[in-house]
Amino acid sequence: MTTITFWAGLNTIGGNIVEIATEQVRLFTDFGTTMGVKDHTLRPLNNAYEEQILHHALPPIPGVFKGSKPEVIALERFEQKDDRPIIVFISHLHLDHVGALPFITPEAQIYALEETVDLYNTLVKEGLEVSYGASFIPVQSGETKQFGDLKVTMHVSDHDTIGAGAIFVEAPDVRVIHSGDLRLTGHHPERVAEWAKKAREFEPDFFLIEGTMYSFDLDPTRVGIKTEEELREVMRKELAEANDKHQMMFINTYPRNPERLKLFQEVTSEQGRTLVLPASYRNVLKAFFPLSAEKTVVTSEEQIQLMHQEPEKYTWLVRFQTDDIAGFEPGTPYVHSNGEPLGAYDPRYQVLVDELESKQYRWVSGGVSGHGLPEELLQVLEWAQPKMVIPWHSFRPEVMQASFEQAGYRVARPVAQMPYHAKAWLDYLESDRTRG
Ligand SMILES: [Zn+2]
């Protein structure tokens, strides 16, 4: 009998961990954290995970964490491991999906799409990500892996990081799909359409779909830039204007998105400029798009002097509080494109806003979301036609439920941290519906 346990992620954007277990194997799809895990790389304690559980950053999953017995909390048999292998599939390399990996037992086998593995290895090598102390095993999109009586297949998707995928799980008595994070407004909407149509053939019993964008009351007039291609257009205009004024342009974006780095390189070169970026960022770009990286130069003392002499020749990809961006002319545009600090919830964001104001630089919003709007998610459901939808990865699953039910889908809202007998639960949900 297959059980499914929603350890975390049912009513938050983060901490995504679902366990699908049979008598032969325990499978986890994603292994993220709900909130900032503190000092996990610095703590020498074997049972550092206990502290994270005590602070609600990790759910109390028995038998998967490394280290000694918990000392403060009395979780009976918490440490008892059984013989079943622990398999983890990672949908993509964002902390809300991988943040708990530093705590996992070294016996766990961690799988992800090849590009995610390449990205992880590159970021660690470049000092842009800490090592999780775990090694990833790459899988190809569409390749099915068998673990005992479970089969798992990942299909490449589209999100604001490279290597994102959806996870299809086939157990003897139930089929489950985990959508991962997705959008139809990125560089590869066809990938989402393709796996969602495969999902229809797969006939999933349970379809977990992310609902980040259902978390907020969206004001359509304030959504900003909707697609990556719109961002390219905005950049074209901004660069042309900066060219006319002989101004420098600053960009702040994060290195987990090599395709965004490539976009900035392309549009910069097209406007007769050179993209200047930190060596580590350039190496990330080089790992995925070597021809694009060749057209960029690395930030250095000499290069900064050159930029002060001829600002109109460059676009400078800057890091908050690392690069000294003083001394350029008032009105110089600064494009904030999903860089650190990401948004107003981070106290450093106001520090950034104040710093730019004091220098009289001009703020340009250049962010594009990695998450689909409600209409995009409804489109995915229409393609996939799942039996039962489970709202997931959202602060407002109840709003998702209402929206999906209104569109004619059956929706289940599980209780967290409780093992469900998947098939019996499905039968119950279906009979409950028939009773009306
Ligand atoms: Zn994500």
Ligand SMILES: [Zn+2]
């Ligand atoms: Zn996410």
